[in-house]
Amino acid sequence: MTNKQRYDKVFMEALTLQPEDLNDALVYNSVAAWDSVGHMSMMAALETEFDIMMETDDIIDFSSYTKGMEILAKYEVQF
Amino acid sequence: MNFYDGMERYGSAVAFTEEDGALYTYAQLAAAADAFSASVPDRGLVFLLADNSLDAVTGYIGCLRARVPAALLAGGIPSEQLANLLAAYRPNYLWLPRGRAAETPNAVEVYAKGGYVLLSTGAEPLRAHNDLALLMTTSGSTGSAKFVRLSCGNVAANAASIAAYLNIAGEDRAITTLPMHYVFGLSVINSHLQAGARIALTDASLMEKRFWEQVKAQRSTSLSGVPYTYELLKRLHWERMKLPDLKMLTQAGGKLSAALVAEFAEHCRQKGIRFYVMYGAAEATARMAYLPPQLALEKPGSIGVPIPGGELWIEDENGNAITRSGVVGELFYRGPNVSLGYAQRREDLALGDERGCVLATGDLALRDADGVYSIVGRKSRFVKLFGNRVNLEDVEQLLRGAGIDCACAGDDSLLRIYITNPALSDDAVAAAQRLTQLHPSAFRSCVIDCIPRNAAGKIIYAELP
Numbered sequence: 001m002t003n004k005q006r007y008d009k010v011f012m013e014a015l016t017l018q019p020e021d022l023n024d025a026l027v028y029n030s031v032a033a034w035d036s037v038g039h040m041s042m043m044a045a046l047e048t049e050f051d052i053m054m055e056t057d058d059i060i061d062f063s064s065y066t067k068g069m070e071i072l073a074k075y076e077v078q079f
Numbered sequence: 080m081n082f083y084d085g086m087e088r089y090g091s092a093v094a095f096t097e098e099d100g101a102l103y104t105y106a107q108l109a110a111a112a113d114a115f116s117a118s119v120p121d122r123g124l125v126f127l128l129a130d131n132s133l134d135a136v137t138g139y140i141g142c143l144r145a146r147v148p149a150a151l152l153a154g155g156i157p158s159e160q161l162a163n164l165l166a167a168y169r170p171n172y173l174w175l176p177r178g179r180a181a182e183t184p185n186a187v188e189v190y191a192k193g194g195y196v197l198l199s200t201g202a203e204p205l206r207a208h209n210d211l212a213l214l215m216t217t218s219g220s221t222g223s224a225k226f227v228r229l230s231c232g233n234v235a236a237n238a239a240s241i242a243a244y245l246n247i248a249g250e251d252r253a254i255t256t257l258p259m260h261y262v263f264g265l266s267v268i269n270s271h272l273q274a275g276a277r278i279a280l281t282d283a284s285l286m287e288k289r290f291w292e293q294v295k296a297q298r299s300t301s302l303s304g305v306p307y308t309y310e311l312l313k314r315l316h317w318e319r320m321k322l323p324d325l326k327m328l329t330q331a332g333g334k335l336s337a338a339l340v341a342e343f344a345e346h347c348r349q350k351g352i353r354f355y356v357m358y359g360a361a362e363a364t365a366r367m368a369y370l371p372p373q374l375a376l377e378k379p380g381s382i383g384v385p386i387p388g389g390e391l392w393i394e395d396e397n398g399n400a401i402t403r404s405g406v407v408g409e410l411f412y413r414g415p416n417v418s419l420g421y422a423q424r425r426e427d428l429a430l431g432d433e434r435g436c437v438l439a440t441g442d443l444a445l446r447d448a449d450g451v452y453s454i455v456g457r458k459s460r461f462v463k464l465f466g467n468r469v470n471l472e473d474v475e476q477l478l479r480g481a482g483i484d485c486a487c488a489g490d491d492s493l494l495r496i497y498i499t500n501p502a503l504s505d506d507a508v509a510a511a512q513r514l515t516q517l518h519p520s521a522f523r524s525c526v527i528d529c530i531p532r533n534a535a536g537k538i539i540y541a542e543l544p
Binding site: 028035036037039040043044055056059060061063 | 284285286287288290291307310311314315316317319320
């Protein structure tokens with residue numbers, strides 16, 4: 001699996017979404033499952049999936065599907 | 080003087096700020112609140128759909144100052160739930176975001192401010208008890224029409240007590256981490272208004288950058304949270320965040336694990352932050368006990384000592400006070416913040432004080448030799464039928480095992496079996512009789528539409544008829 005596929009899988013599992021839901025319009029609170037609870041579990045799942053430890057600023061800056069890829073790039077997860 | 084009537088004494092000090100920079104001084108808040116309540120001249124019931132905004136706060140303070148009973152509801156309450164409450168209580172007014180005005184098409188707009196409108200429903204005049212101030216939902220009342228009835232005195236007394244034990248002062252600056260329709264969220268607001276302190280209003284969660292930007296911009300001195308908030312803070316490595324103004328953390332709304340209490344207590348000790356673990360209930364306005372910060376490290380599983388003006392004690396099954404330390408019994412509280420009682424419908428708003436300042440918490444607790452209390456569990460549900468101790472939980476399990484879906488409740492004279500299938504009425508009593516070997520007159524089956532359950536599927540016994 002590519003990093004993009006792994007990233008998408010975490011999103012779909014953590015927020016119970018379909019592939020067509022993953023786009024630029026997917027932002028924090030735009031779907032019911034992406035609230036503070038969903039956010040926390042998704043951050044934990046990403047850390048496990050990519051074996052990284054994210055900084056606080058990155059966790060609270062992780063405000064959209066697109067932004068998330070920029071943030072993960074800092075942890076040498078390339079898309 | 081109580082915080083809402085005496086608001087003017089803080090004059091030009093800032094009471095509330097919003098994220099966009101809008102603010103109210105205490106004098107402006109008092110004036111706006113009185114302008115609002117001038118449109119509610121008849122002491123009718125107000126449904127207040129509260130998000131954390133200046134407009135919602137204006138309506139809330141307006142109602143308190145004018146002695147208008149108000150039910151605090153979530154700004155985003157689902158339409159269906161709102162419709163149920165409207166039917167049960169027939170409020171005379173609604174104060175709500177303009178976007179929701181269309182949900183009550185027959186109501187007439189009588190006042191508007193900011194993003195909120197006041198609608199008059201034309202309901203008949205309200206017969207409410209003179210002391211009634213607020214109707215608050217309890218943790219168990221999601222989706223039902225049950226409210227806790229709070230008096231003006233309840234609200235004032237709890238705010239003053241909390242402000243005193245937390246040492247809240249005029250220079251303190253809180254930020255809303257919880258919605259104001261939730262008793263803990265409201266108590267944070269009330270106790271800060273009591274002290275002339277400042278409150279930043281936000282609907283952002285701790286997981287949003289927007290929230291932390293507010294904390295920095297407003298130089299917030301305290302954060303309040305439920306156990307889940309503390310899990311978020313831990314996850315965010317809050318101890319590494321630069322929060323130079325933070326002086327206090329408070330926790331309530333459920334039991335935080337002793338391990339997390341100890342962890343937070345240690346970080347707070349190192350940083351010179353006061354960390355308060357607290358205990359309460361909507362039935363006591365909000366707060367009944369708190370654990371002084373110096374004890375959080377020593378006794379991380381405790382709820383601490385009664386709040387100023389309150390009293391805690393433990394009773395055995397026979398209603399006798401347990402005076403020895405280390406013995407478990409039901410925790411009782413006495414204080415001026417104990418609510419008047421519950422309401423299930425509009426007519427109940429005429430009821431007076433049903434509790435006499437005493438609350439049986441339903442929690443099992445013990446007191447240690449230092450006078451510090453700990454909760455050890457929930458009271459088991461027992462009844463004594465003909466002198467025989469019967470565990471309602473057991474009867475329920477046995478009946479379910481016999482294929483009868485039910486909930487059991489009752490008192491020492493009668494055990495009621497709530498079922499949804501009328502055809503099983505006689506079978507339920509016969510099965511209970513057979514299983515307990517007690518006389519059938521000790522049991523009665525009651526047929527209801529559905530057994531009330533919470534989101535987790537647990538039966539909400541308080542909602543059984």
